[in-house]
Amino acid sequence: MLAQVFSVANQKGGTGKTTLSMNLAVGLSRRGRTLIIDADPQGSAGQWAGLSTDERPFPVSVISVAGNLAREIARMRQDYQYLVIDCPPTLETGVAQSAMTISDKVFIPILPSPVDLWASVRLADAIDHVKISNSRLQSYILVNQLEPRNAMSRSMSQALAEFDIPALQGCLRRRAIYRNSALDGLSVYCMGKRGESAVQEVEFLIEEILTS
Amino acid sequence: MTKELGSKLANSVRQAKAKPPQKNTSGTQQVSEIPLSRAEPELPLPPLPSRRVWPD
Numbered sequence: 001m002l003a004q005v006f007s008v009a010n011q012k013g014g015t016g017k018t019t020l021s022m023n024l025a026v027g028l029s030r031r032g033r034t035l036i037i038d039a040d041p042q043g044s045a046g047q048w049a050g051l052s053t054d055e056r057p058f059p060v061s062v063i064s065v066a067g068n069l070a071r072e073i074a075r076m077r078q079d080y081q082y083l084v085i086d087c088p089p090t091l092e093t094g095v096a097q098s099a100m101t102i103s104d105k106v107f108i109p110i111l112p113s114p115v116d117l118w119a120s121v122r123l124a125d126a127i128d129h130v131k132i133s134n135s136r137l138q139s140y141i142l143v144n145q146l147e148p149r150n151a152m153s154r155s156m157s158q159a160l161a162e163f164d165i166p167a168l169q170g171c172l173r174r175r176a177i178y179r180n181s182a183l184d185g186l187s188v189y190c191m192g193k194r195g196e197s198a199v200q201e202v203e204f205l206i207e208e209i210l211t212s
Numbered sequence: 213m214t215k216e217l218g219s220k221l222a223n224s225v226r227q228a229k230a231k232p233p234q235k236n237t238s239g240t241q242q243v244s245e246i247p248l249s250r251a252e253p254e255l256p257l258p259p260l261p262s263r264r265v266w267p268d
């Protein structure tokens with residue numbers, strides 16, 4: 001069976017693409033063989049996994065693709081059940097578009113802030129264009145760093161309704177454990193009791209993703 | 213208050229959607245102009261096909 005390919009994209013930096021990619025991949029690896037493709041020249045995914053130790057290694061392999069992304073993904077699809085592509089924070093190199101062209105689903109993490117919302121409008125345009133060559137592509141917005149008691153966070157659903165891209169019901173809350181696990185080169189799944197709540201929300205998200 | 217803030221946010225998104233992608237404006241120099249919607253399946257530089265970065 002060919003792997004499902006998931007891209008995590010947003011041309012705005014700092015929205016949590018790598019955090020989502022890494023934790024999503026670890027959750028998916030519990031369901032099937034998973035590989036992370038670091039398509040961001042900044043190499044954050046590789047750097048993240050590289051911080052882990054021999055005693056507690058990051059549980060998913062990371063590769064960096066510098067050549068023909070489509071050809072490489074086609075080759076890898078035979079060997080994995082899930083491929084997660086961490087896209088660069090730009091649309092200008094064409095890498096994010098290439099990733100979406102060969103993906104089944106693209107997830108767009110957005111922070112609960114006006115600037116993030118405005119920046120994502122252009123990404124929606126790019127996705128529309130990609131869908132011309134990849135009609136199976138499904139796109140979803142995902143709210144990252146949600147703070148339920150914050151008025152801006154609570155107002156997001158009204159703003160997201162303006163997008164033609166549906167928003168996932170699941171979200172990632174603003175939690176220190178996401179940053180702390182990155183520092184250890186791990187995912188929230190490896191953080192024991194401290195990571196439990198975060199694991200629950202990633203799991204909810206994965207179930208939603210796999211059934212949507 | 214949340215509803216009012218939500219309306220403001222939604223309105224700002226509508227404005228962003230209505231606004232075309234930013235072009236050259238006075239006082240700034242546009243270095244390059246690359247269409248947002250470029251979607252070729254190939255990357256511009258092909259030095260290495262892929263490289264395992266973790267575990268290395």
